Amino acid sequence: MAELPPNVHISSHPCLLAKLSQLRAASANARETKALVHEISTIVGCEALAAGLTVKSGPPAKTPLGYEYTTTTISPSTISLVPILRSGLGMLDAVGSPSNAPNSECSELAILLDPVIATGGTCAAAIQTLKEWGVKRVIVIAVLGALPGVVKAAEEWPEGVEIWVAGVDASINERGMIKPGLGDVGDRLFLTIGK
Numbered sequence: 299m300a301e302l303p304p305n306v307h308i309s310s311h312p313c314l315l316a317k318l319s320q321l322r323a324a325s326a327n328a329r330e331t332k333a334l335v336h337e338i339s340t341i342v343g344c345e346a347l348a349a350g351l352t353v354k355s356g357p358p359a360k361t362p363l364g365y366e367y368t369t370t371t372i373s374p375s376t377i378s379l380v381p382i383l384r385s386g387l388g389m390l391d392a393v394g395s396p397s398n399a400p401n402s403e404c405s406e407l408a409i410l411l412d413p414v415i416a417t418g419g420t421c422a423a424a425i426q427t428l429k430e431w432g433v434k435r436v437i438v439i440a441v442l443g444a445l446p447g448v449v450k451a452a453e454e455w456p457e458g459v460e461i462w463v464a465g466v467d468a469s470i471n472e473r474g475m476i477k478p479g480l481g482d483v484g485d486r487l488f489l490t491i492g493k
């Protein structure tokens with residue numbers, strides 16, 4: 299795979315490969331799809347938040363073991379959870395209950411829940427809106443991405459945006475669907491296939 303921008307993180311958790319292949323199966327019904335999206339989001343979310351909620355808060359200080367950065371953990375009251383409608387709703391319970399929409403008092407960090415980053419257009423547009431609202435940092439949590447879309451979103455926002463994803467496929471087709479992908483995850487979650 300081509301080299302990814304440094305703000306893209308593909309999980310290496312050993313359970314994810316199996317869960318992703320179960321999710322790719324067309325035979326997975328809505329209940330199974332929902333459970334798999336939840337489980338995958340939990341794993342990727344834990345990794346993303348473990349890395350993203352602790353920030354360096356000052357210059358390195360001398361300790362008995364050498365120099366170490368002072369770190370602080372961001373207070374939950376300054377974090378907003380932002381699901382992409384409607385498919386991102388399937389990730390909400392895994393990452394936490396919804397908190398305030400970003401506003402001037404709540405603009406430190408937004409966690410953007412976008413299960414599928416295909417063209418990257420939705421993800422990049424959502425980040426743009428959050429930045430315009432004054433959000434300083436955005437952590438994107440995704441189940442599956444297509445390489446061009448993930449790279450597009452990450453390169454458009456090289457500062458203050460980190461993208462965490464369970465897996466990345468090579469490309470999208472002419473309808474903007476990921477190949478091989480997992481189908482339309484919103485339709486699968488909300489039982490609207492063919493409607």
Ligand SMILES: O=c1cc[nH]c(=O)[nH]1
Binds near residue numbers: 477480481
């Ligand atoms: O492959 C795709 C592309 C966009 N949205 C999806 O749910 N799947």
